[in-house]
Amino acid sequence: MVEAIEIKNLKKEYKNFKLNIEELKVREGFITGFIGPNGSGKTTTIKAIMNMIKYDEGEILVLGENISDNHKVKESIGFVGDVCGFLEESKLRNIKTSVSKFYTNWDENLYNRLINKFNINETLVYGKLSKGQKKQFELAMALSIKPKIIMMDEPTASLDPIVRSEFLELLQEEMEKENLTIFYSTHVTSDLEKCADYIVFIYKGKVILYGEKDEILEKHSIIKGKKELLDNETRKYLISIKANGFGFEGLTSNKKEAFEIFGNEVIYEKPTLEDIMLYYTRRN
Incomplete structure (x- = not known):
């Protein structure tokens, strides 16, 4: 069985930190929660998976392929983070137009449906949106590229509980429709208790606990x-x-x-x- 993400002997060393993941498998079609205190290596791991940093050793396969060798695999990954790279002064319509060009499976109907659902006006400037609206727009963008995997790095950290709950509900709805795999890094562990199937706990650069969420809580x-x-x-x-x-x-x-x-x-x-x-x- 091909895993959504498979990591073997991943090593990345900085001046005061060392990431060392011997093995990690992210099951296809499930939500895997990635937890650990700040500075444990969550963001470094996500950047390595998305080919945003060069790692020192190891192998990372995404949908069975090495992401650095395969552009199509890159198109299969959506991302929602605590901070995104959209320009604050850009209009939402312009962001959508420029990003959608790079994705062959871009779904304009889904994008419009989500924008309407969130009641977001495309003529607005990204920087003028509330924190909740920014995350809703980012999620709409990430889902509209029709990814097979969505990587999330602290996406709900700054949101109030109501917006957070709506965000998670929509994510689960779309996941069930599309058989998405979600890799969800967060320190808001209560979110994962609602929605995660698997949990990975990383601490000081090493995975110290991995398994089905319900089994971990039961044991x-x-x-x-x-x-x-x-x-x-x-x-x-x-x-x-x-x-x-x-x-x-x-x-x-x-x-x-x-x-x-x-x-x-x-x-x-x-x-x-x-x-x-x-x-x-x-x-x-």
């Missing part, structure tokens, strides 16, 4: 109990621990195993993706 558990239950042996079953004068709470990656150790002497709570990210980060 992990926050454990709360009395301090006396902690010793060198029980600590081994916890990824990291927060302790105070009253007791402790910690995260386990194996709820079943933890129950065999702690039994009913502790409270078990289902974590959020943000909880999981915080505990793994604290461990390091």
